[in-house]
Amino acid sequence: MAHFVKKRGKSSPEVSTASLPDIIFMLLFFFMVVTVLRDGERKVKVVVPQATQLQKLEQKSLVNHIWIGQPVDKYRDLYGTKPRIQLGDKFATENDIPLFLEQHKIKVPEPQRPRITSSLKVDGDVTMGIVTDVKTILRKSGQLKLNYSARPKQD
Amino acid sequence: MAKKSSRERMKNEINAGSMADIAFLLLIFFLVTTTIDVDKGITVKLPPWSDEPPEIQKLKTRNVFSVLVNAQDQLLVRGELADIDELRERAKEFIANPQxxxxxxxxxxxxxxxxxxxxxxxxxxxxxxxxxxxxxYDELWDEECQRLYGIPYSDDLPTAYKRAIKEKIPMVLSEAEPTNFGEE
Known part of the structure; x- marks a missing residue:
């Protein structure tokens, strides 16, 4: 009995929290790695259409994005409601696309360049005219791998 | 006496209790800014551009499955009005032609x-x-894959299998220059 009392007096009842930072850091690193910081402001309204035969885009660094849609409300006064192209964080025309592709290409190591994919994020209500023009430009500049961005279909 | 106490103080560790708080703060920041959206879409390969007009190939009418979509989003499949719901079945039947x-x-x-x-x-x-x-095409590839190898078709399939299947059923989808009606 006396033995018990003595032992209880000695031990500290606190739980060690020394490993807590490590656990938190691990979570932190996980989220840091999976985070995609939004690159710039979306200037066009894009709601991509739905589809079923979807393929995942691998390796974010090999993908460049071309957005097509109506300018968002903020830019309506300046640019009207005609569908426009957004490259990076600014409005552009079809003629800016080759330069944009080239700028992306030089950042990619040479052996991986044939695997570069252009992701077309086009609003569902846009007419095909502007999309066709973009596709023609892409073909002319030798960017043949395309991905029509879409959402999985919910039944 | 004073010396001893100073040495004892030096032995003291840095209080790491606030470390967790700092890490939590960062963690919450990243939690909030994270958007785990996988980019998905339909992958296509465009034909290379050539300045000369393409050679006109003579094809048998029976080998061509023409799909026209007009500015009112109506479909004309092989010369007759069609609905999008029946397009998949008709295309499959056309390609495989089981009968x-x-x-x-x-x-x-x-x-x-x-x-x-x-x-x-x-x-x-x-x-x-x-x-x-x-x-x-995906469904036909899947059926062919099941028949040949007994496994469903997927992108992770060995390249040799994929090539064998695509050699049997190559995906040929030719896109004509669009007509110029009804653009806003």
């Missing part, structure tokens, strides 16, 4: 799907049509 009908393709290798749209066609409808045609 050996003489108005459908002679062989999957010769089958050509020709897609033509208008500049006024909505992108939504275009993607829907493209999706159905792609689905027809």
């Amino acid at each position: 050996r009908r003489d108005d459908l393709s002679t062989d999957p290798k010769n089958a050509i799907i020709s897609l033509k749209n208008d500049r006024g066609t909505s992108y939504k409808q275009y993607v829907a049509v493209y999706n159905e045609l792609k689905a027809a």
Whole structure:
């Protein structure tokens, strides 16, 4: 009995929290790695259409994005409601696309360049005219791998 | 006495209790800014550009499955009005031609799907049509894969298998220059 009392007096009842930072850091690193910081402001309204035969885009660094849609409300006064192209964080025309592709290409190591994919994020209500023009430009500049961005279909 | 106490103080560790708080703060920041959205879409390969007009190939009418989408998003499949819901089945039947009908393709290798749209066609409808045609091929590949290897078709399949299947049923989808009606 006396033995018990003595032992209880000695031990500290606190739980060690020394490993807590490590656990938190691990979570932190996980989220840091999976985070995609939004690159710039979306200037066009894009709601991509739905589809079923979807393929995942691998390796974010090999993908460049071309957005097509109506300018968002903020830019309506300046640019009207005609569908426009957004490259990076600014409005552009079809003629800016080759330069944009080239700028992306030089950042990619040479052996991986044939695997570069252009992701077309086009609003569902846009007419095909502007999309066709973009596709023609892409073909002319030798960017043949395309991905029509879409959402999985919910039944 | 004073010296001893100073040495004892030096032995003291840095209080790491606040470390967790700092890490938590960072963690919450990243939690909030994270958008785990995987980029998904329909992958296509465009034909290379050539300045000369393409050679006109003579094809048997039975080997061509023409799909036209007009500016009102209506479909004309092989010369008659059609609904998008039946497109997949019709395309599959056309490519595989299981009953050996003489108005459908002679062989999957010769089958050509020709897609033509208008500049006024909505992108939504275009993607829907493209999706159905792609689905027809995906389903046929899957059936072929099940028959040959007994496993479902997927992108992770060995390249040799994929090549064998695609040699039997190559995906030929030719897109014509769109007509110029009805653009806003």
